[in-house]
Amino acid sequence: MTSVAVLGTGLLGTAIATRLLHQGLNVHVWNRDSSRIAPLAAMGANVIDDLEQVVENHRPIITVLRDASATTSVIDGVGHLQGSTVIPMGTMGVEESRNLAKHVAGQGGSYLEAPVLGSRPQALNGTLLVMAGGEALDFNQQHELLTHLAEQPMHVGPVGSGAATKLALNQMIASLTHSFSLSIRLIQQSGVPVETFMKILRPSALYAPTFDKKLQRMLDQHYSDPNFSTALLRKDLRLFLEEAAAAGLQTNGLQGLATLLEDAQGGDLDDQDYCALHELTVLR
Template sequence: MTTIALLGTGLLGHAIGQRLLAQGLTLRVWNRTATRISTLVSAGAIPIEQLSESAQGCDAVITVLKDGPATSDVVHALDDLRGRCLIPMGTMGISQSRDLATFMNSRGGSYLEAPVLGSRPEALNGSLLVMAGSDPDVFKQQQHLLSHVSAQPVLVGPVGSGAATKLALNQLIASMTHAFSLSLRLVQQADVPIETFMEILRPSALYAPTYDKKLKRMLEQHYSDPNFSTALLRKDLMLFLQEAMQSGLNPEGLSGLSTMLVQATAHDLDELDYCSLHELTQSIRP
């Protein structure tokens, strides 16, 4: 039976753990805050007592951690990596991912970056979108494992390409949510009924399903119970900007949005759903 170590059991990591258990895998779990593994342990997961021993007896190590530095700190603390495959599913920078691949190779292990698009509901039903970056042989070896959380995991290229794809997609989340919020504010100011606006938008080439997904939350100012927080969105946008500049691109158009997301901390929006940035596009008052 396949044995997996899962390191990081926040909202997404916990849901991935539930899915792996439901699929019949043997799961060992660790989280920096130990109380966050309790429900997974109650469901049959095996607690990891010492972080350094996480990889022992495991076929693969999946990490779902905040960012690249957090992932690197945890992975560098692991012993017995020879023959193990490290599969980080969190968002991180391109160079950060490549550095982890180099480290795993130096320890006799393999590496497959597998950031995901989707959140808790998609993780629970196995419909996350996985964008893998790895050697094709490593992807083939781990494809069955990935299929437990994704209907069709995609190999997008070598290590670094998965990280780049995930950052590109998360930039769209930020930009599209911001643009939709501004459009809603403007039509409301002009007394255009929101449903009239949506009836025109939905059949057009401008429409994206995320607009309807977040519309009710925005109109009702219901931002609690997030699957993806404003703080995480800001972190990913800042990382995208960093990678874009290092690649010689011109991301100046995003500077206003990044500044706005920094303001979210003062407005206590950080731990709320990312569409709470709608609160920051209200009318500017003297």
């Protein structure tokens, strides 16, 4: 039976571990707050009490942690990696990922960044979009594991390319949600029925499925039960802007959105679904 460790059991990490358990894998789980492991243990996951237990049997190590700093700290706690492959699935900066790869190599392990597009529902049904960055050999060795989570995991290039691809996609999440919110606000204030607007938008080249996924939440101001929070969206947009600046890109058009999200930091929207940025597109 294939054995894998999942470090970090927040919303996405729990969904990933659950999917792997349902696929018949021998799953070992760890979380800083051990109480969050209980549901997975009840499903048959093995609880890791000490991070040094992670590398037993040279199992691959999937990390689903908030950022590069948290991931590095946890991998430090594992100690010598004994040839295990570390597979971070969280979002981090390009240089952060490259530095983590060097860190992992210094601990005797291999590294395959594998950030994902999708959230809890996609993780549970195995339809995440995986964009892997690293050596082709490492990708080929972990391909079977990744196919439990994605129908067609993609190797996009060397370390850093997966991180860049994920940031590019998450920037679009922020931009699309923001632009859609502004459009909805304007047509409502102009007296145009929202469904009339949507009937025009849906068959057009401007339509994106995320619009219908978030529309009712925005109209109902229902932002609880997030799959991806406003705080994480802000963090990822900040990372994108840092990478874009380093690449010499003009980002003035995004700065206003970044400012909106920064101004909301520490407020009620942080832990809610990211489409709560709809609350920021009207003057109060």
